[in-house]
Amino acid sequence: MLSKWKLLAVMLLLVAGLLVAPALAEDDLMGDFTVSHYFGGFGGEFIDGIVDDFIAANPGLMHAASPVDHEQFKTSILVQLAGGNPPDTFSYWAGARIQFIVDDGFLMPIDDIWDANDMGSQFPQAVIDTAATYDMHKYAVPLTLHWVGMFYNTALFEQVGAMVPTTWDELVDVAEKFKMAGIPAFSLGSINRWPGQFWFDMILLRTAGNDYRNQLMNGEAAYTDPEVVRAFGLWKELVDAGYFYPDANAYDWDEAANFVANGEAAMTLMGTWIGGLYAGNDMVAGEDFDYFSFPTIDEDTPRASLGPIDTFVVSADAANADAAKAFLNYLTNPDVQWAFAEGAGNLAPSLLVDTSNYNDVVARIAAEIAADPVFAFNYDLATPPPVAEVGLNSFSEFMANPGDYEAMLDRVQADAQAEFDGMG
């Protein structure tokens, strides 16, 4: 059953599609057109609506869509690409994952449509540099932009008299207040490992900064460096103090988010997709829940935003590359970008989207992103997949055995180095 907000968003999407589609009709697009994506529970219906509108505007196309489970997609798309029968276009995570398949020649550059449609003026330069450009060519059109921050239960903050923290010390003070009230301050659900990465990412970004983090992600710095040891040390302070909801590795991210929603924990470090989950629970952004940016730790470290960007790309072996490129161009339309953002709860990467459409929380997050000089991808999108496997396991291990983290980092460094060496 669709919630009223989802229903409203679907209707908006259809209206937007009806308004936009005729203008974008490509009379000469013909033949089969295949789209594959990993948007399941959040966003699936909206991307399908966008594809349907595109097809409606191009009646010469025969469409085959194939949504795939988010985790399964990571493997299945590579098999399809290698097998030489990939979809014409598909969703993909910007950053190391796109670079991974660009290196293997699986993607088609889209410099032609990028220049012809002046896409460079439609997205922030930081997004173009990090999400769309690989090896000096344009390969991807950004569709979603998510941001990682601390989402909290406003009623609980009022209950214990906590103010939004802006520094590490204030964060610890707030956590202590919750502990005194018998409420775990932080909820983390890392059964699937990836939510733990945000803690490491944010602490490292707020201490060592983005340049050092990039070195670590590329294998030019070591997990045994003092910067990494310090980041884990700070994280350990919070774990040792008992500020986390017990058994992080037993829960998924949405269970952890619901602990906050239900008042069983005060806050969770998560991406803006949490807004979609909370909207589904009829929680009002800015009233029932709110957010704050991860506090400053070292004042002289430049601020950085963190999150994933979803894009659409064109397969190098696309059977219908013309249709795929036309679809990517269609995705840059601000009405389409807004319709998806509204439905899936993310920010629209396009600068042409009217930000007055956003609710108060999302609008403030958009301002934070604009103010931060850096937009960094989260750990598993910033470092190559084999290394990410090593790191993601270490975050889970850390939550279970924080006391052994220095010995653990020795192992992580050895394993990560072996993976970097194996990649040549």
Added chain:
Amino acid sequence: MLRRHPWILPASFLLLPLLVYFTFVILPTLNSLYYSFTDWVGYGTDYQFIGLANFEKIFSDRLFSNAIRNTAIWLGLAMTVPTLLGLALALGLQGKRTINTVYKSLFYLPICLSPVIIGIIWVWLYSPKLGIVNLFLRGLGLDQLATAWLANPNTALFAVFIAWAWQQTGLNMVIFLAGLTSVPAPLVEAAKVDGANTWQTLRKVIIPMLRPSTVVVLALTAINSLKSFEIIWVMTRGGPFNKSDTLAVFMYSESFRKFKMGYGSSAAVILFAMTLIIIFLYFRQTARADELYD
């Protein structure tokens, strides 16, 4: 032609299944063997032949050692726990009383479920907050024993094993029940007449007569143990931090999560060799058992 070469007709019937078997079993196995000597990432056509490098590396791989250790623990438990439970159930439920039939059906039921379904059911049972296991323990006042069974590195492997054993026990029970029907009743009667008590009858008569069934149970258990993947993947994905990784999970993670298909194939080859040894031992034992009864 057929009269001169009578083997042609049956051979032609075998041709199609053999072709299917070759295509879907033999060929992929040979492919795995080939890729285990390469650095193939699992997609694309660009790879190098690296000889035995994968095998040299795998034996110094910490995660492989961890997977071998977990597989050995799993195998050791699998050979004893569901085997003894299956035997006990078979001994308790032999006979044709209605209640026995009902219980036999109940214990056999898990075999009809897919390992994925079993995994999902047990994930719920083990849920730290609302799972029946912890609710039961708390109900008994044993709060200190309640834990996040699948997230606790000390319990994850054993918790998954219990779910797997729950299914395996039913299969073992059925095999032992079939074996018990072939134990000659006069032999048991004769033992009793000679003054043997229940334990002596069991140890000296029934269990030796169940040797063929025991060989089948142990071989199937060992093979099922080595290939058990789905239930572990559904319940823990080898976690937390590789604590419930077995060889099959290690093979999958290396191949499909880290995109090191060549390396993962070397694990597959080792797993295949281990399975082959067990199958060889199984056939040797069944041959001996056949000789015993011939």
